[in-house]
Amino acid sequence: MTLQIYNTLSRTKEEFRPIEPGKVSMYVCGPTVYDYIHIGNSRPLIFFDTVRRYLEYVGYEVNYVVNFTDVDDKLIKRSLERGVPVPELANTFIDAYLQDARALGAEKALHPRVTENIDEIVAFIAGLVEKGAAYESGGDVFFRTKAFPKYGQLSHKNLDELQHGIRIDVDERKESPHDFVLWKAAKPGEIRWPSPWGEGRPGWHIECSAMAAKYLGETIDIHGGGEDLEFPHHECEAAQSEALTGKPLARYWMHNRYLNIAGEKMSKSLGNGLTVHNILQSAKPEAVRFVILSAHYRSPINFGDESLRQGEAGIERINNSYGNLIHRLRILTEAKTGWQPFTAEKLDAQLAEALQTAGLADEERGAETAEAEALRESALALKRFGERMDDDFNTPDAITALFDLTAATNKYLLVDHASIDVLQALKRAFERMDAVLGLLMNAADTGEDAEIERLIEERQEARRSRNFGRADEIRDELAGRGILLEDTAQGVRWRRK
Numbered sequence: 001m002t003l004q005i006y007n008t009l010s011r012t013k014e015e016f017r018p019i020e021p022g023k024v025s026m027y028v029c030g031p032t033v034y035d036y037i038h039i040g041n042s043r044p045l046i047f048f049d050t051v052r053r054y055l056e057y058v059g060y061e062v063n064y065v066v067n068f069t070d071v072d073d074k075l076i077k078r079s080l081e082r083g084v085p086v087p088e089l090a091n092t093f094i095d096a097y098l099q100d101a102r103a104l105g106a107e108k109a110l111h112p113r114v115t116e117n118i119d120e121i122v123a124f125i126a127g128l129v130e131k132g133a134a135y136e137s138g139g140d141v142f143f144r145t146k147a148f149p150k151y152g153q154l155s156h157k158n159l160d161e162l163q164h165g166i167r168i169d170v171d172e173r174k175e176s177p178h179d180f181v182l183w184k185a186a187k188p189g190e191i192r193w194p195s196p197w198g199e200g201r202p203g204w205h206i207e208c209s210a211m212a213a214k215y216l217g218e219t220i221d222i223h224g225g226g227e228d229l230e231f232p233h234h235e236c237e238a239a240q241s242e243a244l245t246g247k248p249l250a251r252y253w254m255h256n257r258y259l260n261i262a263g264e265k266m267s268k269s270l271g272n273g274l275t276v277h278n279i280l281q282s283a284k285p286e287a288v289r290f291v292i293l294s295a296h297y298r299s300p301i302n303f304g305d306e307s308l309r310q311g312e313a314g315i316e317r318i319n320n321s322y323g324n325l326i327h328r329l330r331i332l333t334e335a336k337t338g339w340q341p342f343t344a345e346k347l348d349a350q351l352a353e354a355l356q357t358a359g360l361a362d363e364e365r366g367a368e369t370a371e372a373e374a375l376r377e378s379a380l381a382l383k384r385f386g387e388r389m390d391d392d393f394n395t396p397d398a399i400t401a402l403f404d405l406t407a408a409t410n411k412y413l414l415v416d417h418a419s420i421d422v423l424q425a426l427k428r429a430f431e432r433m434d435a436v437l438g439l440l441m442n443a444a445d446t447g448e449d450a451e452i453e454r455l456i457e458e459r460q461e462a463r464r465s466r467n468f469g470r471a472d473e474i475r476d477e478l479a480g481r482g483i484l485l486e487d488t489a490q491g492v493r494w495r496r497k
């Protein structure tokens with residue numbers, strides 16, 4: 001099966017064909033950095049990063065851009081409330097965003113800022129004015145919607161219908177109430193930049209068109225964001241970009257649905273806004289990822305304490321299995337002098353061979369060893385994982401495939417004499433899936449692992465010497481650091497809470 005993407009523009013699933021073979025250009029609208037991001041912002045943050053991960057998983061080179069809107073009405077208002085300059089306020093919340101993104105495993109993106117691209121934005125607007133697609137009025141510059149007959153193609157609305165879908169302020173400077181601002185004349189005391197139409201700042205829609213063109217090209221492969229951006233933001237982007245270049249802005253438009261709190265859309269007026277910054281004070285970031293990815297991106301999510309509890313339980317089940325696998329593998333490899341682990345290529349070949357066996361009928365396979373069964377089940381789980389992700393990034397079913405792998409691993413770990421090669425193959429399957437889903441905790445050594453291992457060995461020596469007081473002290477010390485110890489038949493295993 002080839003990758004299929006639901007394209008908002010056509011309202012159908014389409015086979016993904018990038019503009020340049022082997023490469024993907026992808027732009028996702030990022031936050032307006034006047035405050036901490038709320039949990040609703042985490043959905044596009046996590047989901048579209050997962051899209052990037054999967055595209056890289058199947059072999060594409062991905063150029064991924066997520067912008068920062070670091071000047072607009074909200075930033076100006078907040079800067080006045082706090083008595084700090086707009087750039088200082090923006091820097092504070094850009095740093096907070098990057099911290100949250102790192103915690104959620106979604107940090108791999110290029111982040112251009114509006115204020116770093118003013119020259120490109122002004123040039124873009126000037127080009128539209130020159131083509132007759134924009135006009136200056138009272139120091140502001142507006143996009144002339146009637147000059148672009150396809151306006152409304154993305155949201156599948158026409159100009160007559162649009163007046164019922166948005167609040168349109170009466171502005172006598174506009175030729176049409178549907179025209180939207182590209183450049184805003186500065187008010188007294190506001191941050192400003194020079195332009196051919198006087199000092200001012202960019203409108204919201206124009207910034208993304210200009211930055212997408214600068215960093216990715218006139219037409220990009222994928223443009224994404226939340227469903228609230230489909231109209232007017234993305235509609236306006238598509239119109240102004242194509243009006244300037246004569247080319248479509250994006251080939252595939254993707255929009256994730258809303259995240260709800262207690263069944264209601266999150267909004268400040270309802271007082272149900274939750275920031276990622278606050279949630280991560282008590283919740284594991286992997287649990288937040290689990291909740292976001294456990295629903296298809298084109299379905300709404302109901303986020304709350306219960307969904308987080310389910311997320312915690314899900315990642316604990318996955319990580320316990322993976323942790324037991326790593327523990328068993330470490331014990332065996334330490335005991336087998338001179339043994340060398342398989343290369344990734346050899347492990348993939350081993351799984352591919354197991355998948356061929358999986359296609360045989362039960363009677364053709366005959367009596368199956370525990371090793372053969374574990375390899376077959378892990379290969380099938382990987383196959384199902386790829387098939388579901390190829391079907392418009394079906395992450396909930398991809399997580400189910402990871403649970404299938406977890407079950408196969410748990411069953412194999414019950415055998416008395418495990419094969420290092422099979423354990424390596426299971427580990428490879430876990431890590432391939434997790435390269436996309438990002439649900440494994442502590443996949444990388446934090447630098448304190450060696451110290452933890454040293455304390456565990458000291459505890460074991462204290463127990464052998466019947467110094468149980470010291471053994472208990474070490475266990476309590478590790479527990480205080482969030483490290484849980486488990487005594488198993490293969491030795492002591494540890495994991496973080």
